[in-house]
Amino acid sequence: MRAIKALLPLLFIAACGKENGNQSATASSTAQSGGSVDLTGAGATFPYPIYSKWFSDYAKATGVKINYQSIGSGGGIRQLSEQTVDFGASDSPMSDAEMAGAKGGPIIHVPTVLGADVVTYNLSGVTTGLKLTPQVIADIFSGRITKWNDSRITSLNPTLSLPGVDMLVVHRSDGSGTTYIFTDYLSKAVPAWNASVGKGKEVKWPVGLGAKGNEGVAGQVKQTPGAIGYIELAYAKQNNLPTAAIRNKSGSFISPSVQAVTAAAAATAQALPANTDYRLSIVDAPGADSYPISSFTWILLYQHQRDATKGKKLLDFLNWALTTGESEASSLDYAPLPTEMAAKVRARLGTVDFASQ
Amino acid sequence: MTAIPADSAPKDRRRLAVHRVEIGDRIYEILTTACALVVPALVTAIAIAIFAAAWPALTKLSASIITSSDWDVGAGRFGAAPALFGTIVSSAVALVIATPLAIGVAIFLSEFSPRWLRQPVGFLVDLLAAVPSVVYGLWGIFVLIPMLREHVMPFLRDTLHLGATPFFSGAAYGPSMLAAGVILAIMALPYISAVSREVLLAVPRSQREAALALGATRWEMIRDAVVPYAKSGIIGGIMLGLGRALGETMAVTMVIGNRPEISASLFAPGYTMASLIANEFSEATSDLHLSALMAVGAVLFIITLIVNAIARWLVWQVSRERAI
Numbered sequence: 025m026r027a028i029k030a031l032l033p034l035l036f037i038a039a040c041g042k043e044n045g046n047q048s049a050t051a052s053s054t055a056q057s058g059g060s061v062d063l064t065g066a067g068a069t070f071p072y073p074i075y076s077k078w079f080s081d082y083a084k085a086t087g088v089k090i091n092y093q094s095i096g097s098g099g100g101i102r103q104l105s106e107q108t109v110d111f112g113a114s115d116s117p118m119s120d121a122e123m124a125g126a127k128g129g130p131i132i133h134v135p136t137v138l139g140a141d142v143v144t145y146n147l148s149g150v151t152t153g154l155k156l157t158p159q160v161i162a163d164i165f166s167g168r169i170t171k172w173n174d175s176r177i178t179s180l181n182p183t184l185s186l187p188g189v190d191m192l193v194v195h196r197s198d199g200s201g202t203t204y205i206f207t208d209y210l211s212k213a214v215p216a217w218n219a220s221v222g223k224g225k226e227v228k229w230p231v232g233l234g235a236k237g238n239e240g241v242a243g244q245v246k247q248t249p250g251a252i253g254y255i256e257l258a259y260a261k262q263n264n265l266p267t268a269a270i271r272n273k274s275g276s277f278i279s280p281s282v283q284a285v286t287a288a289a290a291a292t293a294q295a296l297p298a299n300t301d302y303r304l305s306i307v308d309a310p311g312a313d314s315y316p317i318s319s320f321t322w323i324l325l326y327q328h329q330r331d332a333t334k335g336k337k338l339l340d341f342l343n344w345a346l347t348t349g350e351s352e353a354s355s356l357d358y359a360p361l362p363t364e365m366a367a368k369v370r371a372r373l374g375t376v377d378f379a380s381q
Numbered sequence: 382m383t384a385i386p387a388d389s390a391p392k393d394r395r396r397l398a399v400h401r402v403e404i405g406d407r408i409y410e411i412l413t414t415a416c417a418l419v420v421p422a423l424v425t426a427i428a429i430a431i432f433a434a435a436w437p438a439l440t441k442l443s444a445s446i447i448t449s450s451d452w453d454v455g456a457g458r459f460g461a462a463p464a465l466f467g468t469i470v471s472s473a474v475a476l477v478i479a480t481p482l483a484i485g486v487a488i489f490l491s492e493f494s495p496r497w498l499r500q501p502v503g504f505l506v507d508l509l510a511a512v513p514s515v516v517y518g519l520w521g522i523f524v525l526i527p528m529l530r531e532h533v534m535p536f537l538r539d540t541l542h543l544g545a546t547p548f549f550s551g552a553a554y555g556p557s558m559l560a561a562g563v564i565l566a567i568m569a570l571p572y573i574s575a576v577s578r579e580v581l582l583a584v585p586r587s588q589r590e591a592a593l594a595l596g597a598t599r600w601e602m603i604r605d606a607v608v609p610y611a612k613s614g615i616i617g618g619i620m621l622g623l624g625r626a627l628g629e630t631m632a633v634t635m636v637i638g639n640r641p642e643i644s645a646s647l648f649a650p651g652y653t654m655a656s657l658i659a660n661e662f663s664e665a666t667s668d669l670h671l672s673a674l675m676a677v678g679a680v681l682f683i684i685t686l687i688v689n690a691i692a693r694w695l696v697w698q699v700s701r702e703r704a705i
Contacts, residue, residue: 097664222455233650
């Protein structure tokens with residue numbers, strides 16, 4: 025105990041030292057750019073951790089400062105449509121109607137990283153190895169399976185001893201890209217779900233409790249024996265939550281991981297036409313190693329940039345993000361784009377033009 | 382220093398003082414008038430902004446926004462009846478729990494408490510109002526809900542056999558109308574108790590002495606002389622607490638279960654209007670969805686106006702009774 029007390033001041037000094045180091049780094053980048061913000065963006069909260077790391081690293085490397093407000097995908101799309109920000113960010117692609125309503129003309133979707141939803145659960149004695157099919161997930165989330173020892177689950181998991189407890193479905197109460205990906209997946213993989221509940225950032229759930237945010241769903245699931253819910257992969261990994269392996273289109277059960285998510289993108293990318301606008305859903309992707317509940321998140325920008333200086337800065341940043349930035353993604357549990365796809369997206373960025381001044 | 386005639390000096394000084402006060406009065410008057418006008422202007426501006434934004438939904442959906450229970454964003458149907466129901470029920474539950482408790486605290490502090498205890502207890506009760514609502518929400522998730530699920534709900538339902546009534550039946554998951562009501566009760570309590578305590582302390586000593594002189598016991602004195610005298614103030618405090626409960630968002634969203642359904646059981650999850658707006662506003666993209674959320678805000682605005690009007694009327698009624 026005494027030894028710990030003696031060490032405490034040392035730790036404190038070490039922490040201060042680190043702090044000072046950061047400050048001087050920030051100070052030097054401020055000096056380079058003159059302290060003003062060069063680009064502003066707004067949108068999705070899901071990729072905010074990786075984006076803010078990118079913006080900070082990019083500012084250190086080049087001095088270009090980017091101010092990003094994580095106000096939600098809906099807000100990002102609205103602000104871009106009103107031209108109050110230089111770029112938007114969204115977890116779901118813009119609809120044709122939204123694209124038509126944008127004041128600045130055609131919009132380019134730039135996929136940046138990938139995320140995934142996992143199915144997490146609370147069963148005493150079962151912390152790993154649960155296997156589910158899309159049909160079973162749809163039956164659970166629409167209230168047709170209510171007990172954990174239902175034969176439709178036990179037949180998939182003959183090695184697990186599943187208790188006969190009631191299920192409690194927990195879903196997101198706030199509108200979110202996480203819900204969009206989850207319902208998009210069920211709509212695509214299970215026709216009956218598509219006909220009854222459908223997909224969206226918020227849907228009319230047939231059963232269950234709504235909790236706010238990933239932390240709300242995870243907290244409710246952790247507390248309630250028999251609960252099941254869906255959350256983001258990154259959140260589940262950082263909090264060591266149990267996750268179910270899900271049967272993909274080619275019939276293999278895949279546990280969620282960064283590699284399996286990138287594999288889903290790669291498998292989808294192979295079948296893409298050359299002129300794709302990247303507004304694509306990769307849920308229920310083909311490929312033996314693909315995790316099926318995966319999705320891109322996008323940065324949105326106008327094809328015709330009004331301000332040439334800003335437009336060039338934005339393109340430089342996006343090119344950096346799609347090369348150097350991608351290599352940082354997995355450190356924060358985001359899946360990077362497949363390499364050949366990142367190259368194709370960069371080629372597409374070449375179609376952006378600038379107003380002559 | 383010039384010589385001033387001895388007799389004129391006091392007179393001059395007085396005129397100077399009066400002159401200064403006049404300028405001060407003018408400035409003070411202008412400042413207070415400005416303050417008094419800014420606030421109503423702000424409220425009117427907010428009301429206009431809300432109703433203007435809600436107008437497309439109000440014209441398109443008309444009364445169905447408060448009569449229908451079908452809230453389905455994808456299908457473009459916006460019926461907020463469950464949220465309206467939840468707002469009213471959770472606030473009512475809160476008042477049922479908080480009012481007796483708060484008035485009890487206030488009576489103890491003003492009538493029975495030893496002087497040394499009054500300050501610390503009063504301070505701690507007031508402190509409840511200073512706790513951020515997200516902290517109440519977290520406390521609700523990690524302490525209150527497990528306690529309700531494992532002890533309180535089984536006790537009410539099975540031990541007291543209240544499960545036979547529709548109000549305490551069904552599965553006890555934890556997040557529920559009851560959890561929201563309890564959280565709101567704790568949040569409304571300091572408002573009710575602080576106001577009640579102050580008005581009870583303000584009851585004139587003569588009122589108490591008169592009752593005691595007529596042979597009243599201490600309890601009779603409080604019941605017949607002190608509380609009736611302070612009644613209008615106490616009602617004002619209750620309405621202040623109700624206002625707090627109606628508008629509370631964060632803590633309720635975290636514990637109510639966010640399920641847009643009307644259920645008689647307090648064990649069932651519910652929804653409130655404030656939670657609905659907080660949950661869906663940031664990701665709402667369609668114009669009708671945004672407008673429908675603003676319409677829900679407008680309904681909430683009207684309800685708080687009605688509550689305040691009722692409070693005014695009650696206070697007025699009570700003070701008129703006393704005058705007669």
